[in-house]
Amino acid sequence: MFMKPFISLIVGVCLLAGHSARCYQENHRRPDCGNVHLTVSPTRDTNLELNWISDCEDDSAPEFIVFSRKHLRDTDENSIILKLKAADYPRGYYKTSTSYGHPWLPGNWEYSETTNRKDMGPYCLPYWITSVRGERIIDENCLAIQPTWMYDNRQTLGSQKIGSIFIPGTHNSGSYDGIPAFLEGYVLNQDRDVWTQLVHGIRYLDFRVGFYHREGFFINHDQVKVINVETVLDQIKKFVELAPSEVVVVDFHRFPYPSNFTAEMHRKFTDLVYRYLGDHALSPSGLQVGKGPTLNEIWAQNKSVIICYSDRNTVRETFWLWQPLQQFWGDTNSVSSLKGFLTRSIKQHRTTINPMWALMAELTPQPLDFILRINNLRNLAQKVNREVTKWFREEWFYDANVVATDYFLSNDLIAVAIDANSRK
Structure with a gap:
């Protein structure tokens, strides 16, 4: 199980806004080895999909991909949904059995005819993906809305x-x-x-x-x-x-x-x-x-x-x-x-x-x-x-x-x- 002390060793620059985080590598056009994001399958099951950059040198490739309901620094055993050995999935893709469905939109962005104010900035839904090597986080990302x-x-x-x-x-x-x-x-x-x-x-x-x-x-x-x-x-x-x-x-x-x-x-x-x-x-x-x-x-x-x-x-x-x-x-x-x-x-x-x-x-x-x-x-x-x-x-x-x-x-x-x- 991951321990919180290693979370401080984050590579890149984390841009924080609202309740959302995304770690970018500066001054690169292409994403780096281990960069991650979540998608939702277009099939009727709407299962969440894990995606990461797998074109890596052996000494820089992520060892594990973690799928969780919270940011990894806030995660306990009950919040981790799945932990994969990255080398087992060389395409950098894994379709989970967790259905996305039609969740409530955070930041007060659920549709309402009477609402006259919404919150600015991106907001995370309760799904996070993190790539890890040793005790180092390579990249982390949530599934987020970007209304503004x-x-x-x-x-x-x-x-x-x-x-x-x-x-x-x-x-x-x-x-x-x-x-x-x-x-x-x-x-x-x-x-x-x-x-x-x-x-x-x-x-x-x-x-x-x-x-x-x-x-x-x-x-x-x-x-x-x-x-x-x-x-x-x-x-x-x-x-x-x-x-x-x-x-x-x-x-x-x-x-x-x-x-x-x-x-x-x-x-x-x-x-x-x-x-x-x-x-x-x-x-x-x-x-x-x-x-x-x-x-x-x-x-x-x-x-x-x-x-x-x-x-x-x-x-x-x-x-x-x-x-x-x-x-x-x-x-x-x-x-x-x-x-x-x-x-x-x-x-x-x-x-x-x-x-x-x-x-x-x-x-x-x-x-x-x-x-x-x-x-x-x-x-x-x-x-x-x-x-x-x-x-x-x-x-x-x-x-x-x-x-x-x-x-x-x-x-x-x-x-x-x-x-x-x-x-x-």
Whole structure:
């Protein structure tokens, strides 16, 4: 059993905020041997996953990986859930039998219509991972929410332009609930509502919208109706009211139903969006130039929502809408093909009239997958999300703008983005 006296020998610089801790190695782009983080499996069991850097020299590799409910310095025997011998898992990965479920969000960030104040800073959930060699902690990390990470890092982020910062996002952000079980595997791209995505640190939301004459506007996954759009708009509105310095990019990227989505439908929809978000919508006037405005310039206007819209005619007629945001989507179910596509997209992309651009870093089921009932969205996220974390952590650290994924808790891109932005 570990003893508390060795906890003082911590390598690196520990950045403490709220109830959260993260130990970084200074002046390195790539993470060091033994760096750790937790993820949540995208499969229905939502089991917690242990991840650590295992590409190490023998004399520096961690001996043990400890999974606990408290920070190791505060841990007793009852708080340690699991202790692994790192050498037994050379891939640096272990899926635990501890289910994450849908826990209460700390720091008063549980959703409530009546709450008018939330606490600033990151907050740990009761899950910690620590890598240890001898009596030395190499790295430690908790599974945390990051509801105010932009404001928390304002001294380094303020001078950076919106088209240059690393913005973690979700793909089909509103496709998280409300679907019959037999369709779920090929329709739902997330398992957390939009509020929870934002509280964890997501700052780009990708939506498709359908209109149904008797029911109104819905978030769609292509032709499939998922959830009433007002539910999503209300969650965004509540979040930006409580965290007004967090810049949220809302991308209404497609309008797949009906196929003839008319100008009148667009007018009705934008009226609805403005009713919820108009007070917070940043007008693009004079800002869609080059890499766009800095965060300081955005904050000076006291507007924190950038609304991108795929219908150019509607944009021309609406002063608060931004031009369509370019997405790079690989449309593949192959990890290697996706990496090749993203590599080319990073090298070849050009700034358009909208200063932001998005890499859609997820795998997509192909027609044969539907027929054979294989490669559903959960399984594809399980296959690719650990790799996506590695690509952006180790290769594309400074190259990304928006990066959107499926089942975002099964990667570590929010932490990678925060770290990358703080080092630029």
